[in-house]
Amino acid sequence: MPTKLGHILETQQFKDRKLLDELYFLADEMRLFDKENLGLLERYKCKRNALPCKPRRKILANVFYEPSTRTRFSFESAMRSLGGDVISTESAGIFSSAAKGESLPDSIRVIGGYADVIVLRHPEEGAAKMAARYSRVPVINAGDGPGQHPTQALLDRCTIKRERGTTDNLNVGMLGDLKNGRTVRSLTYLLAQEDNIRFHFISPQELKMRNDIIQYLEEHNISFEEVPGEALKDVARNLDVLYVTRIQKERFKNPEEYEKLKGCYVVDHNVIDVMPGDSIIMHPLPKIDEIAPEVDYDKRAAYFRQSDNGKYVRMALLKMILDGS
């Protein structure tokens, strides 16, 4: 039986490396389970991986106050591949009840009567924690505004582990909008636990990693450097992982500032030419033009595999939450 998980609200819950390893191995079993033409041993494993469905199939409720087809599809595909069912709303913001003035706690209390686990995407930071306080069933935070998106950080870490074989002793470059990027912030926090990690934060001056993370790294004596966008090629030579992010137009109040910054860095053949042969390029997606199209065809481009991993990590998490519940 896998370790039993409850609410999944923030990356900080996953400080235990044994738990992360278990999650990783379970996600890998899920990958086998999801494929066909398996050998005998794999078939045996697979049997253990579907959710028990007696007396009925478990139900996941996707409650999205902001649309996010990608994340919703990933959770739905994961839950269905486990043999579970899904009820889903893309527009809980106009949830007739919310529109009528119902509080989030009331909505969560009601939905808890229809589902075994709730996946919540909400524009306000802290919404998932508040929902968890009132919920009869486990709540998974699938993004609470500028807050957290813990399952993304977990799938990012699993991708590094799978692609590189380890999460220790790595040079990790973070490129782009480090100030507003929920993803890079969460992942930095999670990777800070690894042995002998060295961070390289590459960004325009305006989009530098914020002080809270910098301070955290300093306090814990974790190695990092901050370099401007122009230094990308120099830094890239020594990277094991280059994590690229999009400049998020929707976060800029001033459109001119966005126009100025957009396109100020591009990962193209000039950059990947100097990167080590066993390095990987990651991106939480969607990407726009911060990665040149030719990079898609390089085997070091790991972002579509990273996206696939999202399904398996979510299958593993759901299995750990729902099994025997």
Next chain:
Amino acid sequence: MPTKLGHILETQQFKDRKLLDELYFLADEMRLFDKENLGLLERYKCKRNALPCKPRRKILANVFYEPSTRTRFSFESAMRSLGGDVISTESAGIFSSAAKGESLPDSIRVIGGYADVIVLRHPEEGAAKMAARYSRVPVINAGDGPGQHPTQALLDRCTIKRERGTTDNLNVGMLGDLKNGRTVRSLTYLLAQEDNIRFHFISPQELKMRNDIIQYLEEHNISFEEVPGEALKDVARNLDVLYVTRIQKERFKNPEEYEKLKGCYVVDHNVIDVMPGDSIIMHPLPKIDEIAPEVDYDKRAAYFRQSDNGKYVRMALLKMILDGS
């Protein structure tokens, strides 16, 4: 085998107390079926409760011309827990075909080829009846504008039965917008059949129960009184059931009138302090501020349990409609 039901269009179909009792007992079995860790006897019962799925799982089509995530989730969860499948639209109003000018009968004739039962929410009174005339498969009315919402009235009655053990000999208070509330109107009609029931209609002058119901009660010699909102506390002392409703902003043409009436009654600790220890407080939800937050923690607050019952009553109804069909 349960009694076979066809279309469910209005509360008046459920005048037979034996049928209501059967529905109640079946809903209770569904509750067991839905839970886990059952004993042997329960397991035996459960086996009888899933829908037959040979040669394929039955399909429910949710056709909502108005959004109502709560009602939709409740039906979806019910159908999936029975082992059925669901196809669903939240926005049949912009159903591409309706937008192109297709008539409701045509839409229903087409959807009947894709599903075994249709759940219809429509803004116009009488829409469900019209749909039923053209449908090859049973239609469930999930609200037709100011008309009916029969499954809500049925779950309300089941809640009273479950919480109080009986639906006879009760003092039932109806509080709030009795003029526009589809729910209280339907429930009054349904409860009027019980033995020795006494209604207490508590509302501001502007939102009194309409004449059609008053006349019906008088004709059938059913005991009732009408009191103003201020008398709430006095009346509450003797109530077995207090059914609270929201003042529905969306029904007021004049926003000033809404502002004047909103908040003119509140069920708070002052009210529940005088209510009997075995009384219950119900609400069709969503609630806003007509019930003070502290009431949620009183065991007499039955509205979240009432919402849960919605799933089981709908499972029972679907079972009665689809079994062997």
Next chain:
Amino acid sequence: MPTKLGHILETQQFKDRKLLDELYFLADEMRLFDKENLGLLERYKCKRNALPCKPRRKILANVFYEPSTRTRFSFESAMRSLGGDVISTESAGIFSSAAKGESLPDSIRVIGGYADVIVLRHPEEGAAKMAARYSRVPVINAGDGPGQHPTQALLDRCTIKRERGTTDNLNVGMLGDLKNGRTVRSLTYLLAQEDNIRFHFISPQELKMRNDIIQYLEEHNISFEEVPGEALKDVARNLDVLYVTRIQKERFKNPEEYEKLKGCYVVDHNVIDVMPGDSIIMHPLPKIDEIAPEVDYDKRAAYFRQSDNGKYVRMALLKMILDGS
């Protein structure tokens, strides 16, 4: 084992009559599979028709950049009746990723990690072909703007086969907006392969069949005539199939022109009175007022049966795509 199909992008893929016959027979088996109270032989057939679900049920992703509840429901019902699962978006146009500027190829690459087959509805001609180039899983074109909608043409042909017993030696009338109607254009192309077919194109001058089709028919020595709307009754006397289409308001830039043309032809009792007793009237639906209500009750009105066939043809196609994949 049925013939293995890959992407379904355009009608031209179905030039092989043996393949069309196989599709037709498989769709007919699906019809049996979908019904209950089957005899022994039918039960045996049905067993062969569900999708294999080891180690898990297959997943279909409905990716609709334009809403089309009818087409979406038809695919969902087909996939679920096969024992598969569905993940679905009605509003991929505001797919958060697309809104953020993600390319269609990237979206398709990501969704390919969540599903076993993608059904794509997109406003731009050629979108399905482009998606297919990047997809790891088969893509079904469910309408690409003014381009194609091949599963509609296939279900139309299956309807003729089923209703008339053959697709050869037929007089086929096409009525209405032949200029803009994607459906009539595709079907003409598909039926042009049959033996001894004679087309009768009946339309107002402004909405005549375009030159590309006319030229194609001339080049292949296929018999056709073009007649004005007023000649409908004369032509109808000799028709085996009358395929009616709606004048699509949404395609007119000038609303006055639409007003002038709308209602310029109506299939009513005057028309069907002169049609042969074994002829059929088809329509891709939705219909508005181009078919008078009284026609619905004539047994030659095949359009609702045609709509039902859509489910079975899609089941057959999905079976041919997913079986053993």
